[in-house]
Amino acid sequence: MTAKKVLLAGLALSTLGSVAQAADEVNIYSYRQEFLIKPLLEAFTEETGIKANVIFSKSGLLERLEHEGANSPADVILTSDIGPLHDAVERDLVATIDSDVIDANVPAHYRSKEDKWVGLTARSRIIYASKDRVEPGEIKRYEDLADPKWEGRICTRSGKHSYNLSLIGSIIEHDGAEQAEQWLTAVKKNLAQRPQGNDRSQVKAVMEGQCDLALGNTYYYGKMLTNEQEPEQIAWAKSVNLVFPNQDDRGAHMSISGAALAKHAPHPEAAIKLIEFLTSEKAQQMYAEVNYEFPVRPGIEWSSLLKEHMGEFKADEVNLGDVVKHRAEASRLVDKVGFDN
Amino acid sequence: MTEITATAAAPLIDTRKPRRFMPGWYTVAWGSALLVMLPVLAVFWLALFPSENIWPHLVDTILPVYIQTTLLLLAGVGSLSVMIGVGTAWLVTMCNFPGRRLFEWALLLPFAMPAYLIAYLYTDLLEYAGPVQGFLRELFGWQTARDYWFPQIRSLGGAISMLTLVLYPYVYLLSRASFLEQSMSIRDASRIFGCTPLQSFYRVSLPIARPAIAVGLSLVSMETLNDFGTVDYFAVKSLSAGIYDAWLNMGNLGAAAQIATLMMVFVIMLISLERIARSRQKQFTASDRFRSIDRYSLSPLRSWLATLACALPVLLGFLVPFLVLGSYALPRLNQFTEADFLAHASHSFTLSALAALLTVAVAVILAYSKRLYPTFKSLAMASRLSSLGYALPGAVLAIGVIIPLATFDNSIDAFMREHFGFGTGLLLSGTPFAIVFAYCVRFLAVSSGSVEASLGKVTPSMDMASRSLGLNPLQTLRRVHLPLIRGGLLTALLVVFVDAMKELPATLILRPFNYDTLATYVYQYASDEMLETSALAALLIVLVGIVPVILLSRTITSTRKGS
Numbered sequence: 001m002t003a004k005k006v007l008l009a010g011l012a013l014s015t016l017g018s019v020a021q022a023a024d025e026v027n028i029y030s031y032r033q034e035f036l037i038k039p040l041l042e043a044f045t046e047e048t049g050i051k052a053n054v055i056f057s058k059s060g061l062l063e064r065l066e067h068e069g070a071n072s073p074a075d076v077i078l079t080s081d082i083g084p085l086h087d088a089v090e091r092d093l094v095a096t097i098d099s100d101v102i103d104a105n106v107p108a109h110y111r112s113k114e115d116k117w118v119g120l121t122a123r124s125r126i127i128y129a130s131k132d133r134v135e136p137g138e139i140k141r142y143e144d145l146a147d148p149k150w151e152g153r154i155c156t157r158s159g160k161h162s163y164n165l166s167l168i169g170s171i172i173e174h175d176g177a178e179q180a181e182q183w184l185t186a187v188k189k190n191l192a193q194r195p196q197g198n199d200r201s202q203v204k205a206v207m208e209g210q211c212d213l214a215l216g217n218t219y220y221y222g223k224m225l226t227n228e229q230e231p232e233q234i235a236w237a238k239s240v241n242l243v244f245p246n247q248d249d250r251g252a253h254m255s256i257s258g259a260a261l262a263k264h265a266p267h268p269e270a271a272i273k274l275i276e277f278l279t280s281e282k283a284q285q286m287y288a289e290v291n292y293e294f295p296v297r298p299g300i301e302w303s304s305l306l307k308e309h310m311g312e313f314k315a316d317e318v319n320l321g322d323v324v325k326h327r328a329e330a331s332r333l334v335d336k337v338g339f340d341n
Numbered sequence: 342m343t344e345i346t347a348t349a350a351a352p353l354i355d356t357r358k359p360r361r362f363m364p365g366w367y368t369v370a371w372g373s374a375l376l377v378m379l380p381v382l383a384v385f386w387l388a389l390f391p392s393e394n395i396w397p398h399l400v401d402t403i404l405p406v407y408i409q410t411t412l413l414l415l416a417g418v419g420s421l422s423v424m425i426g427v428g429t430a431w432l433v434t435m436c437n438f439p440g441r442r443l444f445e446w447a448l449l450l451p452f453a454m455p456a457y458l459i460a461y462l463y464t465d466l467l468e469y470a471g472p473v474q475g476f477l478r479e480l481f482g483w484q485t486a487r488d489y490w491f492p493q494i495r496s497l498g499g500a501i502s503m504l505t506l507v508l509y510p511y512v513y514l515l516s517r518a519s520f521l522e523q524s525m526s527i528r529d530a531s532r533i534f535g536c537t538p539l540q541s542f543y544r545v546s547l548p549i550a551r552p553a554i555a556v557g558l559s560l561v562s563m564e565t566l567n568d569f570g571t572v573d574y575f576a577v578k579s580l581s582a583g584i585y586d587a588w589l590n591m592g593n594l595g596a597a598a599q600i601a602t603l604m605m606v607f608v609i610m611l612i613s614l615e616r617i618a619r620s621r622q623k624q625f626t627a628s629d630r631f632r633s634i635d636r637y638s639l640s641p642l643r644s645w646l647a648t649l650a651c652a653l654p655v656l657l658g659f660l661v662p663f664l665v666l667g668s669y670a671l672p673r674l675n676q677f678t679e680a681d682f683l684a685h686a687s688h689s690f691t692l693s694a695l696a697a698l699l700t701v702a703v704a705v706i707l708a709y710s711k712r713l714y715p716t717f718k719s720l721a722m723a724s725r726l727s728s729l730g731y732a733l734p735g736a737v738l739a740i741g742v743i744i745p746l747a748t749f750d751n752s753i754d755a756f757m758r759e760h761f762g763f764g765t766g767l768l769l770s771g772t773p774f775a776i777v778f779a780y781c782v783r784f785l786a787v788s789s790g791s792v793e794a795s796l797g798k799v800t801p802s803m804d805m806a807s808r809s810l811g812l813n814p815l816q817t818l819r820r821v822h823l824p825l826i827r828g829g830l831l832t833a834l835l836v837v838f839v840d841a842m843k844e845l846p847a848t849l850i851l852r853p854f855n856y857d858t859l860a861t862y863v864y865q866y867a868s869d870e871m872l873e874t875s876a877l878a879a880l881l882i883v884l885v886g887i888v889p890v891i892l893l894s895r896t897i898t899s900t901r902k903g904s
Contacts, residue, residue, distance in 0.1 A: 229871070
């Protein structure tokens with residue numbers, strides 16, 4: 001190759017690289033499926049004229065951000081749970097989100113104590129109980145799942161899934177590590193089958209009589225109840241009662257999807273604008289409608305489905321940073337108890 | 342053209358002495374070996390910096406489970422793949438039975454089916470609420486799961502079945518090629534000495550095909566080790582599940598890299614064992630490939646059994662999942678008109694084609710330089726090390742790709758800023774190049790097997806003749822070797838192409854903004870439990886894969902001129 005060709009190739013490459021850095025853009029590394037956030041991003045572009053570019057992956061984006069360093073094109077990190085937000089803070093990949101708008105929109109327990117991340121939607125991890133085989137009021141607390149009366153009657157997905165690790169983390173935070181281990185051991189004994197599948201398949205298993213209680217996130221209820229693609233899921237949803245645990249004490253365990261600002265964001269203003277938009281009334285309403293999650297912002301009307309089936313419930317208001325810090329410990333506990341074996 | 346064939350009678354000239362040292366070639370070879378080795382080295386490097394020592398915990402709790410599960414998975418998938426692959430390859434090559442010509446290529450079809458897809462589809466079919474168990478309950482009047490026994494699809498057995506169904510074609514492909522090359526006279530001789538056809542298979546055909554089967558088996562094993570999609574979906578605790586757990590749940594990428602390193606050590610041991618076992622064998626090929634194969638005629642019962650044996654893998658590994666997918670896709674044919682959809686398809690096609698070309702080019706460079714410099718063992722080591730990328734889970738390999746590319750980009754950027762006052766930003770990271778590079782590293786193992794095997798069959802006297810007629814090594818490669826091994830090259834190209842079409846985890850992590858391939862598009866929905874929505878894209882991955890698969894079969898069949 002001649003020197004001229006090398007130069008040309010280099011130029012061509014660098015223009016390729018700089019496409020994503022034009023003005024009036026915001027670049028998103030998303031742990032959340034693109035099709036779930038697309039309507040929101042379109043509304044954002046319409047309102048502000050800022051174009052949103054997305055890469056979606058369920059792993060590896062933080063590592064990409066870390067090694068790209070100061071040249072990284074990423075502005076905003078969107079996540080489907082709190083895990084990656086926590087990791088991003090630990091590895092010093094995020095900047096402080098300095099916005100009064102966001103502080104006013106989102107209650108403190110859904111924000112990091114140091115303004116390093118913001119919750120955008122909330123969901124609760126609840127107990128789905130068989131309508132036929134479990135009396136209303138028969139189970140009231142997460143701690144009750146350890147009761148021997150449920151032996152062979154509980155279904156759940158893998159203990160290593162981030163949703164279960166988050167729940168175990170909250171038990172560690174509230175009841176202490178020792179209690180949590182006893183609890184998990186006892187729950188393991190009560191399982192009807194080896195943990196497997198996803199949250200929806202646990203509800204299905206309840207309908208099919210394999211078990212009587214299942215752990216699951218709230219939004220799956222909405223997704224099943226409105227599933228036109230697979231109408232049989234409507235029957236699964238109709239076979240269970242929703243039990244929001246610990247209503248007489250700390251409240252039901254909550255988790256969030258959220259956002260963080262990349263440390264070297266090339267478009268920090270647009271990034272803040274985006275996060276502010278995502279906490280705005282309009283976006284919060286849309287977010288709740290599209291995925292049957294709860295808005296984090298108080299005073300937003302829930303989707304009619306949520307209102308009809310969930311009603312008011314007491315949510316655990318512990319700061320989620322205090323729950324997620326137990327994640328590695330929770331993961332080791334799952335190994336120790338042999339929960340998934 | 343006239344084909345020139347290697348024969349046992351070829352003059353045995355000592356090729357061990359390099360004739361003339363050619364720094365150009367040597368540099369190119371080492372350069373490419375080093376480049377493809379970088380991601381694997383990056384993973385080794387990561388393994389040096391765990392955030393905490395995870396091993397005491399692992400050893401006390403879950404490591405025995407990981408290791409036992411992984412060994413069972415490897416043993417199960419490996420032995421079943423060899424049984425199915427070798428058995429059917431021998432049947433379609435050596436016997437006459439109804440449907441033989443059809444099965445010659447149809448047995449390769451499951452290769453076009455991504456493992457994660459087949460796992461999703463069979464779970465839909467076979468789980469408690471699926472149509473199969475529903476039908477059985479209706480038929481026998483069972484009420485609940487407690488009334489009867491049915492195998493759990495989400496289990497180690499399920500994972501072994503799924504992986505076997507899509508991986509056995511590697512063994513089939515390679516052992517069929519080897520059977521086709523075998524001399525009829527050897528077989529006839531064994532028959533004259535009183536072997537039954539079956540004995541002749543065990544005592545003659547199988548040992549001769551062993552190197553090819555070993556290559557197939559090592560590809561199957563590495564693919565089994567790197568699988569995460571299937572084992573995760575079935576909640577099977579293999580080592581790759583352990584890697585993800587350490588990385589994502591314990592936030593300890595270094596520990597994850599350590600487990601990955603352990604896995605690669607595993608692979609090196611497997612391969613070396615096979616090499617040692619085989620080193621005592623010496624093979625010479627007689628030169629009557631041109632005599633057509635006279636196939637055994639089977640009794641009616643046996644020939645139908647043979648048909649059944651060949652039909653089952655095709656039915657289970659391809660037809661059933663294909664039809665289920667088709668039934669999902671049918672109501673969504675209008676997606677074809679969406680512009681996005683065509684863009685995804687063209688991304689998939691372009692990336693896979695580029696990856697196939699690049700990977701085979703690197704494989705040729707490495708294989709040919711090993712031929713030019715047989716005394717430089719380090720080169721052989723480098724090329725073997727680089728093919729280890731295949732054993733890594735795709736997401737880990739992606740991190741291994743990110744590190745050297747980002748380091749390169751940032752160093753150039755810093756240099757330019759310092760000396761010329763402007764930065765160049767990220768030149769390679771986040772571009773399609775990164776994806777193609779990852780594919781190349783990942784699938785080099787797949788292509789180099791095929792390339793090395795066919796290059797090895799070209800007698801060294803060809804090099805001598807060509808060089809003494811005044812051609813330099815490059816000209817020799819272009820005008821002598823490449824035309825001779827074009828069958829092997831085509832095989833390598835097609836296999837890499839199909840594999841790249843299916844690749845998912847590395848593509849997800851490395852891609853540019855707003856950039857989807859068919860596989861990432863399917864995953865977006867499948868990961869949210871909505872596979873049906875993207876069934877058309879999934880179907881297209883399979884359909885695009887079928888074309889090269891059929892071409893592949895034709896290439897292999899045509900290796901035997903007399904047929």
